[in-house]
Each structure stands twice: as structure tokens, then as C-alpha cells.
Amino acid sequence: MGRVAMEIVIGQSQTHLLVDIQKSFGHAAFQLIASFTASAGFTILFGASGAGKSTVLDCIAGIADPDAGRILAAETLFFDSSSRVNLPCQLRRVGYVFQDLALFPHMTVQANVSYGISAADAAQRSHVLLSSFRIAHLASRKPGEISGGERQRVALARALATDPRVLLLDEPLAGLDFPTRSGIIEDLRNWNLQHQKAILYVTHSRDEVFALGERVIVLEQGSVIADGTPHQVMAAPSQETVAQLAGFENIFDATVVARHEERGTMTCQVGNIQFETPLVRAEPGTKLRVGIRAGDILIANRRPEGLSAQNIFGGTLTHLRQRDVIMVAIVNCGLELEVHLTLAARNSLALRAGSEVWLIVKTHSCHLMRTS
């Protein structure tokens, strides 16, 4: 019997969410112990799948019942085993965007968004939300008739319509391309400027952690193993999950193709391109993970010659954006790679989306990891 025990405190100084619960699972020996606080704004729950992120959200929403413990949100007691309180899911007023969105397929966008509003001004309130999430023109369409990004916007608007005490987002932007994703995040930020809600945001995308994160909580196998700003958490990569979070913007599945003992290198197949990597103890055919830091990749605007580096790939620059003082470029060379460069480098190379570029990766910049 596994148990889940956690303590979570989220919210502004006057509106907290506190969770301190235990839950047994019939078969798997699984223990979840979490304890953290958060203020209004984004708090990110980061971790691999199976780390217990969704269980935490389900317990807060009241979809899953803990065996024992306490959950408190916005000064409302949701769950307390010692005083036998278990507020029904219906009365918790939690905004929850599910991983698969769970939009009602038979209802229009308008009906989906106003579903949770019982007030007489449902039409007006849902219209305001539809407008602020730029989906007002889709009001009479059904979820099956709109795009993935639009569906995500509908799910967000529906969750916010109930004026929730706390907002739970379970990988709400998974599978969206970068511009769509940042557009939605921007709209959500704007909405929260006014409302000042605690937003618990589950993701396993490192990119989202940095794009959103005032605060990140790292869960691994049911335990909180790190808690702080993305940069604090990154500074001390003590665990596998944190190391991944801190270390590598680019992580791919790789298969060993050939060993070159004499050169001390190996050839690994990654997607449809081949990387020269350092030699490790792994036979051809072995599955590994290869991690490459975005800052370790060189970028050139024409094919470089006379270089020692063995990994030179031609590709197209698909996205280019500024983050603080660095430029983040996404280059597609049969594989999508994230590359960091300076503003000066961007200017001297005259880079923009659509540019043809060459990427250079040193053999020893390819870090091999065992798959777990």
C-alpha cells in the first residue's frame, strides 16, 4: 500500500490554499509528500509523468479523495479528515483545465464557457471572457469545429467563468506551437493582473517553466525535491529531474549506431540525423538520451569549413525571440533544436525567421544519459 502525504499552501496572504493529505493506492508502492506555499500568480508543478502532479490537482479539485489530511483554499475548508469535512467537488469552485481539456462536444463554445455560471448575467459574463480570450467570434461553433489552440482558449475561459478560488492547469498548452502558446499565456497573465488568483500550473516542459515561472516546485515520485524560482532550482541540480530541468534545453531519444574506439567517439541516430558523441559503454542498438545545452550550439549563416566539430547540420530558423539578454532560436534541421545566441550575434548574422542556417555541435557537447 502506497500513501500520499502532502502539504501545499497556495494563494495571496489572505487567500491561501493549504493541502496536507495522505492517500493510499491499492497496488503500487507510491508515496507523495509535498509541502509548499505560493502567492497569487503562476506556481509551476514540474515533474516527469507519474510523479504525482495530476493526483495533487485531482485532490484539490475534489475528484480524488485523500485518505487523510487537510485541504484549505481561500479560507474555505475543502477537506479535513480529523473533523470529517469533505466539501463536494461541486461546491469547491475550483477552475480546472484538464490535460485533454474535456470540453463538452455537443455544446457550443458559448454554452461550454457559460456552463459553470449560474448567475442571471451568464450571457454577459461569458461574453467578456470570450472577448478577453479572443474567441468571441467562435461562440456558436462546437469544439470539434475549431483548432487546437482555440479549444485550449475555450477550456481556459470555461474554467475562469466560475470566478474560481484557485486555478489548476494540467499541461493546458501541451502540443501547441510556440507562438500560439505564448499568445495564450500572455492573455492568461493579463486576466490574472486583475483577478490575482493562485494558478497551479502542471507541466513537464522546461520551456514553459522559464516562460511562466515566478516559482517552480519539482515533484519526483511523489515528493517535492526542489522549490524556488527557476534559477534557484536550476543552480543546484541534485536530482535527475532537476538536472534535466537545469541542464539541457534539447533532450532527444538516441540509438547507438556505431562505436569508434580509435577516435573515442560513437555515432548515434537521433530522429533522421546522426550525431557524433563521446564514447560510452553502450553496444550498437542501445537506446540512450542525448542532451545538448542551447548555449553550446554554434550557429552560422553559411556552411562552415575547416572546423574540428563533427556535427554540422543545415536547417531553417523557424522562430526567433528575445528572452532577457539572449536570443532564443528554434532551428529545424530534421530535428527541432533550441539555440541561444547573443543579440550581437543575431545582428551580425542578420538572422530572422525563415533564414537558412548551419548548426555546429561539438562532440563533447552531446551529453549521453541512460533512459530510465
Place this chain on the structure above:
Amino acid sequence: MDWQAFWLTLRLGVLVAGVLLLLGLPLAYWITYTRWRWKFLIEAVVALPIVLPPTVLGFYLLIILGPRGLPGRMWQALTGRSLAFSFGGLLIGSILYSLPFAVQPFAASFEVVDRRLLSASAVLGASRLRTFFRIILPLSISGLVTGVALSFAHTLGEFGVVLMVGGNIPGVTRTVSIDIYDKVQALDYAGANQTALVLLVISFLLLTLVYGLNRRRWAAWPWR
């Protein structure tokens, strides 16, 4: 064509389908969502009429509804009339006989409604009842139509249960299928043919409706 038998059969079919809609929906809901460990026993009881010979069902019903059975005695004490060989008895028999034909399509269509949608509805503050009427029912329309149409059609065609429980009383328990049997016994093949053809056409139209409706896009929703 025995119009009296025809209208009686139609009345019986409509009543059975209506009662089964009211009775079958909560039963199917319970079967779909309960976590009771012995629920398979109830499922087996509901499915019994599919495999049981109608005469067996009719025989037990006759015993139970008759003056020797407790329900039959109670009914007699209350109303002064016997349930056996009456339209009321026939109705009870037909409801039991067609129960799986309503409950199973209902439960099957409830089963395919994504549970995440029900969680989403609850999180948005909807009661179980509201979730049932706003989410589960609209997404189960094809199953509802199938269940109602099948129980109606199944009632039109029943023979064994009617004969055992109802007998053959014109205007009270004589249904179309009994009428056909009667006409064949009396060597009135033309009359039997006419009635049989009407039953065939009605059944065919009903099944066409059922299969046609099941092609609606929400029966096989491509996007979830």
C-alpha cells in the same frame, strides 16, 4: 386484420417503451456508475430475459401474479381483481421481458461518455442530476433511441409471455402475434399473412430508424 388486437398491441408497446424509459434510465445509470462489487448479479438478472425461453418467464410470472403468489394476492386484495390474464399483468410481463433491450443500450451509451466530461461538469459546480441531463443524456441520444425502439419492437413481437400470462382474451390480452397464431390455427392463411406483413413492415421501419439514427455524428464522435 384484427384492428382491436392491433391497437391493443400498439398501446402495450408504447406503454412498455415509456415505462422502460423511466425505469431503465436510473437502472442503467446505476449499473454504469456504481462501484458495488456485486453489481454483476443485477446485470445478470437484467439480461436473463434474453436467454430465457419466454414460456419459462411467463410461467413464473403467472405463478407470482396469480392468486398463489404474494404480489398477485396483494393486488387482488387491493383492487379485487386478478393480475393474471389481465392487461396489467400483460404489461408487467412485457416490461420484464423487454427490460434488457432498453437497459443494455442505455448503459452501453452511458459507458462511452468520457468520464473526464463528468468530472469537468462537477468541477464547474453542476449537481449529479444536472450532469445527467446536460452531459450524459445528450451524448447518449443514440443509445436512448435504440433502447426505446428495441423495447417497443420487442414488445410487438412477443408471444410466449403473452400467451402464458395473458392468454387470448379479445380486447384485453389478445395481441397481434396471438392473433396470427390463432388465424393459422383456423387455417385463415390470408388473414395471418396480412397481419404478419404489417408486423414485418413496422419492425423493419423501426430498425431502419434505429440504425439510421446511430449514424449521427455524435454516435461516433471523431474528436475527444
